[in-house]
Amino acid sequence: MSFELSKKLQSLPPYLFLEIDKAKRKARAEGRDIIDLGIGDPDQPTPKYIIDNLYKASLDPANHRYALDQGMPVLRRSISLWYKKVFNVVLDANSEILPLIGSKEGIAHFPLAFLNPGDYSLVPDPCYPPYKGGTILAGGKVYLMPLLSSNGFLPDFKKIPDGILKKAKIMFLNYPNNPTGATAGKDFFREAIIFARRHKVIIVSDLAYSQMSYDGYRPPSMLESKGARDVVIEFHSFSKTYNMTGWRVGWACGNEKLVSALAKVKSNIDSGIFSAIQLAAVSALEGGFGHMQDMCSLYQKRRDVLIKGLNSLGWQVSSPKATFYLWIKVPKKYDSIKFAEMILKQADIVVTPGVGFGRYGEGYIRMALTVSKDRMQEAIGRLKNCTW
Numbered sequence: 001m002s003f004e005l006s007k008k009l010q011s012l013p014p015y016l017f018l019e020i021d022k023a024k025r026k027a028r029a030e031g032r033d034i035i036d037l038g039i040g041d042p043d044q045p046t047p048k049y050i051i052d053n054l055y056k057a058s059l060d061p062a063n064h065r066y067a068l069d070q071g072m073p074v075l076r077r078s079i080s081l082w083y084k085k086v087f088n089v090v091l092d093a094n095s096e097i098l099p100l101i102g103s104k105e106g107i108a109h110f111p112l113a114f115l116n117p118g119d120y121s122l123v124p125d126p127c128y129p130p131y132k133g134g135t136i137l138a139g140g141k142v143y144l145m146p147l148l149s150s151n152g153f154l155p156d157f158k159k160i161p162d163g164i165l166k167k168a169k170i171m172f173l174n175y176p177n178n179p180t181g182a183t184a185g186k187d188f189f190r191e192a193i194i195f196a197r198r199h200k201v202i203i204v205s206d207l208a209y210s211q212m213s214y215d216g217y218r219p220p221s222m223l224e225s226k227g228a229r230d231v232v233i234e235f236h237s238f239s240k241t242y243n244m245t246g247w248r249v250g251w252a253c254g255n256e257k258l259v260s261a262l263a264k265v266k267s268n269i270d271s272g273i274f275s276a277i278q279l280a281a282v283s284a285l286e287g288g289f290g291h292m293q294d295m296c297s298l299y300q301k302r303r304d305v306l307i308k309g310l311n312s313l314g315w316q317v318s319s320p321k322a323t324f325y326l327w328i329k330v331p332k333k334y335d336s337i338k339f340a341e342m343i344l345k346q347a348d349i350v351v352t353p354g355v356g357f358g359r360y361g362e363g364y365i366r367m368a369l370t371v372s373k374d375r376m377q378e379a380i381g382r383l384k385n386c387t388w
């Protein structure tokens with residue numbers, strides 16, 4: 001028997017990273033030595049003190065029961081203290097913070113709280129795919145804001161037609177940016193807040209990469225800017241900051257009404273985060289900043305090795321100040337999928353075709369800094385021998 005998929009599901013493309021993973025598994029099953037620069041998943045383990053705390057907390061039967069759906073008070077308090085230290089912004093732990101089962105979960109569910117059929121989300125393109133997926137699954141429509149190199153990969157708000165703005169409820173922004181590696185300054189954030197207030201649009205600011213930055217650069221939070229609390233909900237993740245992608249823990253914070261609307265959606269969908277993971281997350285936040293500094297210095301060294309190697313091949317790749325991604329132009333005669341396929345075929349290297357992040361990602365590939373320097377040197381050697 002076959003059942004017809006809902007129109008919403010039919011309209012979603014296959015999730016890009018699953019497709020890449022399939023191609024990679026197939027190549028590995030054929031016995032090929034694959035260098036994986038594809039998915040942005042840290043190769044380093046979660047710091048041991050966090051694992052020790054998970055183990056300890058998992059022994060306590062009190063942590064085996066359903067968790068509170070608003071997140072444990074101790075976790076919300078430690079997020080608030082961490083946030084003050086990092087951004088010098090005070091968040092109310094009871095009303096302005098909501099722990100999540102990974103930030104993707106919250107980002108994808110958020111449109112359910114505010115979109116009615118026919119409402120628009122303003123979505124940067126290229127982008128992290130759940131901005132579009134979450135909007136469509138909530139019955140909304142997507143308006144693409146192109147991120148072009150000529151504008152520093154920032155959206156140009158002036159280009160959004162009035163007719164769309166009247167129906168727009170949400171705008172997604174993500175700086176430091178996946179996949180382009182671009183960063184945004186406080187001036188841009190202020191402009192975005194003024195624009196959002198004028199047009200009564202909610203800003204979803206995705207800060208998954210807030211702690212991954214180089215050369216002394218410190219990514220700001222939008223909540224540092226005046227007026228942000230009226231319109232901004234921000235999403236944070238433990239995944240990249242603490243090498244905890246598989247653990248599934250993050251948080252939303254910002255405007256109280258936006259946070260509580262998301263909590264209401266989630267109370268109808270999930271039953272909270274495993275309490276032992278929440279307590280391990282507390283230990284992560286309270287563990288100081290040493291791990292983060294080590295992590296940034298590791299990625300910075302890798303970034304420099306890979307960029308030097310690629311530039312020696314004549315690729316002209318620019319150096320991101322944040323994130324662990326290089327956003328690289330492909331030669332004119334290829335599209336991004338063909339180029340990625342060719343690199344996999346000739347060099348056994350996995351990269352992500354830019355078009356998987358949206359149509360304005362066409363013409364680029366993304367490389368993640370998630371392998372050792374030695375493997376990067378090996379990758380450069382292999383690329384040198386490719387013919388195109």
Ligand SMILES: Cc1ncc(COP(=O)(O)O)c(C=O)c1O
Nearest residue numbers: 102103104128178208237239250
């Ligand atoms: C821009 C961006 N936001 C959010 C996430 C999701 O993070 P999490 O693991 O917390 O769901 C990712 C993961 O790659 C990302 O690139």
